Amino acid sequence: MIYPVVIYGHPVLRKKAVEIDPETFEPEPLISDMFETMYRASGVGLAAPQIGKSIRLYVIDASPLAEDHPEMQDFKRVFINPEIVEHGENMISIEEGCLSVPNIHEDVKRYESLTMRYLNEHFEEKEEQFEGFKAIVVQHEYDHLDGIMFTDKVAPLRKRLLRAKLAAISKGKVKTDYKIITA
Numbered sequence: 001m002i003y004p005v006v007i008y009g010h011p012v013l014r015k016k017a018v019e020i021d022p023e024t025f026e027p028e029p030l031i032s033d034m035f036e037t038m039y040r041a042s043g044v045g046l047a048a049p050q051i052g053k054s055i056r057l058y059v060i061d062a063s064p065l066a067e068d069h070p071e072m073q074d075f076k077r078v079f080i081n082p083e084i085v086e087h088g089e090n091m092i093s094i095e096e097g098c099l100s101v102p103n104i105h106e107d108v109k110r111y112e113s114l115t116m117r118y119l120n121e122h123f124e125e126k127e128e129q130f131e132g133f134k135a136i137v138v139q140h141e142y143d144h145l146d147g148i149m150f151t152d153k154v155a156p157l158r159k160r161l162l163r164a165k166l167a168a169i170s171k172g173k174v175k176t177d178y179k180i181i182t183a
């Protein structure tokens, strides 16, 4: 099933998502549906709040970027209850976008490397280090679980320039080729 994507301005994107209880959580068909929804919208990451579910889960498949970024070749993961265990001091910025903020791309500063602990789709505990572009993608998705949008983190001057565009998106003035839910 393909879900509509919740768009900037909707309150569910600003909530702190709740931990998943592995005892009661039914991963399927939700996880498959999230991948399907993400592929349909040509995204490389999708967090549960973006389909209106305020739980600590996101999926990533960045393999479509492998042509330009070979390290993304097998970068397909499910993250349940992720935690940032540690991070380096270095910051890097890459131009980001988000299925919930259509047609906006901005540079955002993030840690160049970090270690995350999370459960995968089989509820196995994983600890994994991410660097560079991979680190950027996991931090972007992780932020969604805390109600943070990438546009919150752009430099102040750029943010001022973005204000009108974001206000328009919040009012539902937005065009996408995938189904959406606006506020």
Ligand code: NI
Binding pocket: 097, 098, 099, 100, 140, 141, 144
């Ligand atoms: Ni996003």
